[in-house]
Amino acid sequence: xxxxxxxxxxxxxxxxxxxxxxxxxxxxxxxxxxxxxxxxxxxxxxxxxxxxxxxxxxxxxxxxxxxxxxxxxxxxxxxxxxxxxxxxxxxxxxxxxxxxxxxxxxxxxxxxxxxxxxxxxxxxxxxxxxxxxxxxxxxxxxxxxxxxxxxxxxxxxxxxxxxxxxxxxxxxxxxxxxxxxxxxxxxxxxxxxxxxxxxxxxxxxxxxxxxxxxxxxxxxxxxxxxxxxxxxxxxxxxxxxxxxxxxxxxxxxxxxxxxxx
Numbered sequence: 177x178x179x180x181x182x183x184x185x186x187x188x189x190x191x192x193x194x195x196x197x198x199x200x201x202x203x204x205x206x207x208x209x210x211x212x213x214x215x216x217x218x219x220x221x222x223x224x225x226x227x228x229x230x231x232x233x234x235x236x237x238x239x240x241x242x243x244x245x246x247x248x249x250x251x252x253x254x255x256x257x258x259x260x261x262x263x264x265x266x267x268x269x270x271x272x273x274x275x276x277x278x279x280x281x282x283x284x285x286x287x288x289x290x291x292x293x294x295x296x297x298x299x300x301x302x303x304x305x306x307x308x309x310x311x312x313x314x315x316x317x318x319x320x321x322x323x324x325x326x327x328x329x330x331x332x333x334x335x336x337x338x339x340x341x342x343x344x345x346x347x348x349x350x351x352x353x354x355x356x357x358x359x360x361x362x363x364x365x366x367x368x369x370x371x372x373x374x375x376x377x378x379x380x381x382x383x384x385x386x387x388x389x390x391x392x393x394x395x396x397x398x399x400x401x402x403x404x405x406x407x408x409x410x411x412x413x414x415x416x417x418x419x420x421x422x423x424x425x426x427x428x429x430x431x432x433x434x435x436x437x
Contacts, residue, residue, distance in 0.1 A: 211240055211250025212257075216282055217373045219259050219272055230260065230270045257282055284435055286374055287426055295426060299419035302375060303412055305363050306348045310407035312355035314399045321354050322400040329396050334389040340379035344388045345372045347395075351411070354399065378421035380436065387417055 218224040230251075231239065237247040251270055254260035262270050290298075317325070328350055332343040345368045352364035367375075378384045391414040398406035425435045 207242075208246050208249035208253060211236070211242060211247055212253035213282075213286075214240070214369070215250065215254055216257065216259055217371075218369060219254075223369065224272050226272055228272045230272065232269065283374060283377055284429060287377070287422070287435070288429055290426070292423060292426060295422055296419065298371060298375070299415060299422070302367055302371065303415040303419075305360065305367060306351065306415060307408045307411045309348065309351040309355045309357075309360050309364060310395060310399070310411045311404045312357055312360065313351045314402055314404035314407040316356045317354045317399055322396075325350060325354065325396050325399060329392050332389070332392060334379075334385045337380040337385070340385040340388060341373070341376040344376050344379060344392075347392050348411075351395070351399075375418060375422075377425065377435065378418050381421060384417060384421055388414060 215224065215230070224230070230236065233244060233247045233251065236242075236251070237244045240247065242250075251260060251262070254270075255262060259273055260270050261273050262268070287295075313321075329347065332347065333339040334343060349361075349364055349368060352361045355361070379388065391410055395407050395410040395414075398404075398410055429435060
């Protein structure tokens with residue numbers, strides 16, 4: 177079975193724990209930008225889906241551990257970015273809007289704000305965690321686990337940027353779950369919620385999407401074969417390609433170009 181490049185493929189479901197990571201308390205409370213970034217990343221990554229009603233301002237403030245006015249300001253930023261709309265009335269509230277290209281400005285600004293060294297360091301850390309998950313998954317998964325992972329990958333859609341971004345991140349979460357390590361799962365969830373949208377920005381590139389789909393197939397086969405070295409190498413190679421694309425995009429926007437060239 178192979179990861180799908182067909183637009184009609186049914187997208188794989190996100191790991192439920194990713195939602196818990198989205199609404200975990202902020203480490204440095206009191207900044208509306210952090211509220212906006214956490215929610216924007218979850219929307220772009222697909223953890224929060226189009227049409228979904230967000231918690232109330234009071235509930236967001238409680239979950240994030242910030243003041244009510246901070247949560248309100250964060251939602252305001254999301255409205256300005258076109259990622260959230262607020263409706264009045266009995267059935268009103270703040271609802272997620274399909275991001276489309278609305279995330280480009282936010283992600284471009286975020287990419288510009290990181291140095292080449294910081295991007296490289298992010299890639300190294302993400303690779304260390306994900307490769308460790310793949311290694312442990314190959315050692316600990318059962319035949320039933322292998323079947324579930326193969327089915328997940330077969331249903332994963334890499335045909336467009338949004339779907340590929342969601343499923344590339346989702347695949348790493350699946351490997352984390354198969355590692356049977358609570359700490360690795362927790363850390364992978366945190367990384368996906370906080371850095372996933374930026375990390376997988378390169379999924380807008382068709383060639384990189386194809387390589388990601390092929391990598392998912394190869395890593396799945398390595399896990400089923402109990403080949404921990406091959407599983408680890410596959411994850412490392414994929415994330416090396418991702419980091420290379422990000423660094424090239426960073427160089428393009430610093431010379432007055434766009435993310436894509």
